[in-house]
Amino acid sequence: MGVEGEPQIGRIGLKDLMEKGIYQVPRSPGDKFTYTAGKAFREDPAANPLSTVSGKLEIHCQALADIIAMYGLTTTPPIAQYRRPVEGVEDTYSDWDNKVKGEYPLQVMNPHNFRRSHSVFDNIPQLRKAFPQECWINPLDAKERGIQTGDTVLIRSRWGKVVRPAYVTDQVMPGVFTLGEGAWVEMDEALGIDKAGATNTLNGTHLTGQGEEPWNTCNVQVEKWTGTPLEPDYLWPQRIPIKEA
Amino acid sequence: MNVHDWALIAFSILVQMSVGAMWVLRVVHYFAARKYGVEAADRLSDRALLALVPVIALAFVASLFHLGDPFNAYRAVTNLGSSWLSREIFFGVVFAALVVVFAFLQWRKIGSFGLRNVIAWLAALVGLVLVYSMFNVYLLPSQPAWNSWATPISFFATTFLLGALAMGAAFVANYAYLQRKEPGCADTQCTLMREALRWIAVAAVLLLGVELVALPLYLATLAGGSAAGLASVQLMVGSYGWVLALRVVLVFVGAGVFAMFLYQNAMSAGQEKVLGNLAYAAFVIVLVAEVLGRALFYAVHVQIGI
Amino acid sequence: MAKQKAFYFDSSACTGCKVCQVACQDKNNLPASLLWRRVFHYGGGSWVQQGETMAPNNLFAYSVSTACQHCANPVCRDVCPTAAISKRADGIVVIDAEKCIGCRYCQWACPYGAPQFNEEAKVMTKCNFCYDLQDQGLNPACVDACVMRCLDFGDLEELRQKYGNLDAIEPLPTGEITEPALVITPHKHAQMSGQGTGRILNLPEEV
Numbered sequence: 001m002g003v004e005g006e007p008q009i010g011r012i013g014l015k016d017l018m019e020k021g022i023y024q025v026p027r028s029p030g031d032k033f034t035y036t037a038g039k040a041f042r043e044d045p046a047a048n049p050l051s052t053v054s055g056k057l058e059i060h061c062q063a064l065a066d067i068i069a070m071y072g073l074t075t076t077p078p079i080a081q082y083r084r085p086v087e088g089v090e091d092t093y094s095d096w097d098n099k100v101k102g103e104y105p106l107q108v109m110n111p112h113n114f115r116r117s118h119s120v121f122d123n124i125p126q127l128r129k130a131f132p133q134e135c136w137i138n139p140l141d142a143k144e145r146g147i148q149t150g151d152t153v154l155i156r157s158r159w160g161k162v163v164r165p166a167y168v169t170d171q172v173m174p175g176v177f178t179l180g181e182g183a184w185v186e187m188d189e190a191l192g193i194d195k196a197g198a199t200n201t202l203n204g205t206h207l208t209g210q211g212e213e214p215w216n217t218c219n220v221q222v223e224k225w226t227g228t229p230l231e232p233d234y235l236w237p238q239r240i241p242i243k244e245a
Numbered sequence: 246m247n248v249h250d251w252a253l254i255a256f257s258i259l260v261q262m263s264v265g266a267m268w269v270l271r272v273v274h275y276f277a278a279r280k281y282g283v284e285a286a287d288r289l290s291d292r293a294l295l296a297l298v299p300v301i302a303l304a305f306v307a308s309l310f311h312l313g314d315p316f317n318a319y320r321a322v323t324n325l326g327s328s329w330l331s332r333e334i335f336f337g338v339v340f341a342a343l344v345v346v347f348a349f350l351q352w353r354k355i356g357s358f359g360l361r362n363v364i365a366w367l368a369a370l371v372g373l374v375l376v377y378s379m380f381n382v383y384l385l386p387s388q389p390a391w392n393s394w395a396t397p398i399s400f401f402a403t404t405f406l407l408g409a410l411a412m413g414a415a416f417v418a419n420y421a422y423l424q425r426k427e428p429g430c431a432d433t434q435c436t437l438m439r440e441a442l443r444w445i446a447v448a449a450v451l452l453l454g455v456e457l458v459a460l461p462l463y464l465a466t467l468a469g470g471s472a473a474g475l476a477s478v479q480l481m482v483g484s485y486g487w488v489l490a491l492r493v494v495l496v497f498v499g500a501g502v503f504a505m506f507l508y509q510n511a512m513s514a515g516q517e518k519v520l521g522n523l524a525y526a527a528f529v530i531v532l533v534a535e536v537l538g539r540a541l542f543y544a545v546h547v548q549i550g551i
Numbered sequence: 552m553a554k555q556k557a558f559y560f561d562s563s564a565c566t567g568c569k570v571c572q573v574a575c576q577d578k579n580n581l582p583a584s585l586l587w588r589r590v591f592h593y594g595g596g597s598w599v600q601q602g603e604t605m606a607p608n609n610l611f612a613y614s615v616s617t618a619c620q621h622c623a624n625p626v627c628r629d630v631c632p633t634a635a636i637s638k639r640a641d642g643i644v645v646i647d648a649e650k651c652i653g654c655r656y657c658q659w660a661c662p663y664g665a666p667q668f669n670e671e672a673k674v675m676t677k678c679n680f681c682y683d684l685q686d687q688g689l690n691p692a693c694v695d696a697c698v699m700r701c702l703d704f705g706d707l708e709e710l711r712q713k714y715g716n717l718d719a720i721e722p723l724p725t726g727e728i729t730e731p732a733l734v735i736t737p738h739k740h741a742q743m744s745g746q747g748t749g750r751i752l753n754l755p756e757e758v
Contacts, residue, residue: 021700114568125583126576130569130590132754140598140605150755165754170596171612174605232756234583313653313673320633320650330656331632385626386728387662550662550724551591551617551751551758 071209086206086214087158092175104157104219106141106177110199113180122184123241128234133197134167136178137222142168145223152225154193155179157202157218163225164197165232177220184239195230250543252311257379258407258532258539259304260337261400263297264372265408266415267344270294271369273412273441281433283358287351288430289437292422293415294348301341333378340375343368376404389474390546395463398455399542403535406452406500413445413507414528417521439511442524446508449527453500460493473547480545488544492537499530555623555642556680557707557732559714560616562741564699567592567614574696575618578681585669587678588618588693589758593722593742595749612752613738616702617723618678618693619644619665620731627657627666627677635675642707642732643680651675662724663731680704710734721747 012023027033040048049055053063065078076083084090087104094102115131116122135155137147147153153166155177164179172178179199186196194201199218206214270290277286309315322338324331347364350356380400383391420438424431468478481489507523510516567590575581575588594612598605621644628636628644635650636657646657646666651674657666658675665677681691694702703710714734718726720741726733742749751758 126573126581129583129586129757130572132757134754138598149752165756167752167754169594169612169752170598170607170610171594174598311654313655313668313675314651317633317650317652320635321652321654322632324632324634327629328632328634328656330630330654331634334632382630382656385630385660387626387660387724546659548659548662548664549728551589551664551722 068209068211073207073209074212076209076211083212085212085217086208087204087217087219089175092219102219104221106137106175106220106222108157108199108202108218108220109172109176109178110181110216110218111178113182115180116182119182119184122182123239125234125238128232128236131180132165132232132234133180133183134165135197135222136167136169136172138172138174138176139168139170140174141177141222142166147222147224152230153222154225154227155197155202155220155222157204157220159204160194160201161192162194162197162199162201163227163230165230166222177222186233186236191227196233250311250540252307252309253543254536254539255307256304256311258403258536259300259307261376261379261404262407262411262532263301263304263344264340264369264376265404265406266293266297266300266412267365267369267372267408268405269408269412269445270297271365273416273444274365277437277441281437285430285433285437288423288427288434289416289419289441291351292419293412294351296415298345298348301344305337305341329378329381329384333375333382336371336375336378340368340371343371376400387549388546389471389549390467390477391542393463393467395459395466398459399538402452402455402459403538406449406456406496406531407535409445409448409452410500410524410528410531413442413524416441417524420517421521435514435517439514439520442511442520443508446504446511449500449504449507449531453496453504456496456500457493471549473549476547477545480547481541485541485545488537488541492534492541495530495534495537499527499534503527503530555707555732556621556685556704557642557710557734558618558620558680559703559705559710559734559736561699561701561703561736562613562615562720562738563736565590565614565616565701565738566699568698570696570698571616571693571702574692575678578692582669582671585667585676586758587665587667587676588616589664590614590616591722591758592752593747593749594740594752595747611740611749613740615720615723616693616697617663617733619680620663620729620733621680623730623732626660626729630656630660632656639682641685643682643685644677645679645682646675646677648672648674648676662728707732707734719744721749722751 017023025033036042038050041050045056050057052058052061060079062078065076068074068076089107090096092102092105092107094100112118113131113133115127115133121127135153137153142148147166147168149166149168151166152163155162155164162179179197181199183196183198185194185198185201187194200215202218202220203215208214270293274286274290277289309318312318322331322335325335343364347361347368350361350364380397383396385392416438420434423434464478464481467474503523503526507520507527510520510523569590572586572588572590576583576586579587581587592612592614594610596610597608599608621642623642625636625638625644628638632654633650633652635647636644637647638644653668653674655668655675658664658668666675667677668674669676684691691704694704711734714736717735717737718731718733720735720737721744723744725744
C-alpha cells in the first residue's frame with residue numbers, strides 16, 4: 001500500500017474493502033452495539049424525569065415557544081402546526097381565496113447541484129460543462145411562456161434577477177421551478193442581473209427566530225431572455241480566488 | 246455555417262463543374278471537328294479549356310481549408326482500400342493532373358492530335374470516376390439525408406448542368422475575343438458557338454427536369470424514413486425553406502427560362518450580344534442556385550444517433 | 552476468434568452523476584469542451600390534471616454513459632482517408648493524431664458521436680479505452696471512477712455470457728450499423744433504441 005510500519009489487525013484488510021466496496025458489521029439482538037436512549041426514563045418515568053418543565057417528552061412545548069418568542073423576531077406555536085411561510089405557495093397568488101396567480105407565480109426549489117458541494121468547486125470548467133447550472137421548468141409552465149430547452153430565461157423575484165439556460169422537464173411539478181444553490185455570483189453591474197444564477201440573488205433578507213428557513217422559499221416569474229445571448233459558463237474565464245503566496 | 250462547410254461547398258461545386266465542363270468540351274470538340282475540322286474545333290474550345298485550369302486549382306485550395314491539419318493532407322490517399330474519401334482525392338488528383346497536362350499540350354500544340362485526344366478522353370473518364378467517388382463518400386448509414394439515391398443523381402446533375410452552362414459562357418467569351426483578335430474566322434466560329442449553345446440549352450432544360458422531379462420524391466422518401474431523416478426534411482422546408490425556395494426558383498429561371506431564350510436566340514444569327522448576355526446570365530444564376538443547393542445539402546444533414 | 556475488449560454499462564444503477572465523464576477528461580487532460588465519454592439523460596411522460604392538482608403520468612428518466620464502442624465494424628476506420636484510425640488485435644480502436652488531417656469524415660460516419668474534433672490540436676480525438684492503462688494491467692479511468700460501479704470492461708463474449716446480449720437502449724442508436732462492443736443492463740424504465748417515446752433531456756451545450 002506504500003505505507004511503512006506494521007499492519008494492524010482488524011476486521012477486513014484494506015485491499016479487500018476497496019475491492020468489495022462495503023463491509024457490513026455483524027449485528028445480533030442484544031449485542032454490545034445495542035443502545036436505548038433515555039433508558040432510565042423509559043423504565044420508570046416517575047422516578048427519572050427528563051429535564052423538561054413537565055419532566056416528560058414534550059410534543060406540546062411551551063418552553064420552546066417562549067424561547068423563540070424571546071428572540072424577538074418571529075413566533076412559533078408550542079405544537080407543530082402549518083404556518084404560512086414567507087414566499088411560500090400562498091404568496092404566488094395575489095388572491096389566495098380565489099386562486100388568482102400573482103406577479104411571481106412560481107415556487108422555487110434549490111436542490112444541491114451535482115456540480116459542486118454548496119459552492120465548493122463551482123469554478124472548475126470540466127464540472128461546469130457536465131452541469132450547466134440550468135433551471136428546471138415544467139412543460140406546461142414553459143409552454144405558456146414560449147420557452148424551450150436551451151433557451152436563456154430571465155428569472156425575477158421580489159429581490160433580484162438572474163439569467164440561466166432553461167431545461168424543460170416533467171421531473172418538476174407545474175408551478176414549481178428549480179435552480180441549484182451555490183453558484184458563484186457573476187453580476188452584470190450595468191443590468192443588475194446575476195449571470196451565474198446564484199440563488200441568493202433571488203432571496204430577500206427575512207429574519208426569523210427559529211422553526212423556518214426563509215431562504216428555502218422564494219417566488220419567481222420566468223420569461224424568455226431577449227438581451228445579449230448568454231455564453232455557457234464553462235467557457236467563462238476561470239476565477240481562482242486564492243493567489244500564490 | 247462555418248469555414249469548414251463553405252470550403253466543402255466551394256470545392257465540390259468547382260470540381261464537379263470542371264468534370265462536367267471537360268465532358269462538354271470533349272463532346273463539342275468531337276462534333277465540331279467532324280463538321281468544320283480540328284483547327285476550327287480547337288479555336289472554339291482551347292481557351293475554354295485553359296480557363297479550367299485555374300478553376301481546378303482554386304477547387305483544391307478550397308479543399309485544404311476544410312481540413313483541421315492541411316499539412317498532413319498528402320496522407321489522404323493512403324486508405325484506397327476502404328475509404329471513398331481517399332479514392333475521391335486520388336481520382337481528383339489524377340483528374341486535375343490529366344486536365345493540366347492536356348491543357349498544356351493543347352496550348353503549345355505539343356504531341357500528336359491522337360496523343361492529346363487520348364489524354365483528354367482519359368481525363369473525362371477519370372472525371373466520371375471522380376464524381377462517382379464523391380457521391381459514394383456521402384452514402385453513410387448514419388446520414389439518412391445523404392444516404393439516398395438522390396445524392397448521385399444530384400451530384401451528376403450539378404456536374405453536367407454547371408459544366409454545360411460554364412462552357413456556354415466560356416464559348417461566348419471566346420467568340421468575343423476572336424472577333425477582336427482574329428476576325429477572319431468569325432463566321433465559322435459564330436456558327437459553331439450557336440450550335441454549341443443550342444445543345445447546351447437543351448441539356449440545361451433536361452437536367453433541370455431531372456432536378457425538379459428528383460427533389461419532391463427525395464423529400465417524400467426522406468420524411469417517411471427515420472426520425473433523423475424527418476428532422477432533415479423539417480429543416481429544409483422550415484428554417485431553411487427560403488433557401489430551398491430560392492434554389493428552385495433560380496435554377497428554374499436560369500436553366501429553364503433563360504435556357505429557352507438561349508435556344509431561341511441561338512437559332513437565328515445577328516443577335517450575338519444578346520446571346521452572350523443570356524449565356525452569362527444563365528450560368529451565373531444556375532451557379533448561385535447550385536451553390537445554394539449544395540449549401541442546403543451540408544446544412545440539413547441530421548445524423549442518426551447521438 | 553480474436554478477443555474483443557468491450558465496455559459493460561449497468562444503466563439500472565447509474566445515477567447520472569457524470570464522474571465517469573469528468574474522470575476521463577481529467578486522465579486525458581481534455582479541455583472542458585471536449586468529452587470522450589458523455590452521460591445522456593433520457594426520459595419522458597407528462598403531467599395530467601387530477602381534480603385540483605396535477606398528477607404524473609408515466610414519467611420516467613434514466614441515464615446512459617457512453618464513450619467509444621470500439622465496434623466490431625468500425626465505420627470510422629473504414630472511411631478515414633489517411634488510415635489514421637486502426638483497430639488493435641484486442642479490438643480497441645485508436646486514432647493516430649500524427650496522421651489525422653481533421654477532415655471530420657469519421658465524425659460524420661459514427662452514429663455514437665465518438666470521434667470529436669479537438670479545437671486546439673485541430674485533429675479528431677476519441678476514447679481510446681485507456682489502452683495505455685490496460686497495457687499495464689490497470690483499469691480505464693471511467694471504470695475506476697464510477698461510484699456506483701456501473702462501468703466494467705473485459706472480453707465481449709465473457710461479458711455477454713454474464714450480462715446478456717443487449718447492446719443498445721435509447722438514446723443510443725441500434726447496434727446493427729456498426730456492431731458496438733458493448734453490453735448493457737437496462738434501467739427498469741429503459742426504452743429500446745428506435746422505439747423510444749421520450750427524448751434526450753440534456754441541454755445541447757452539455758453534450
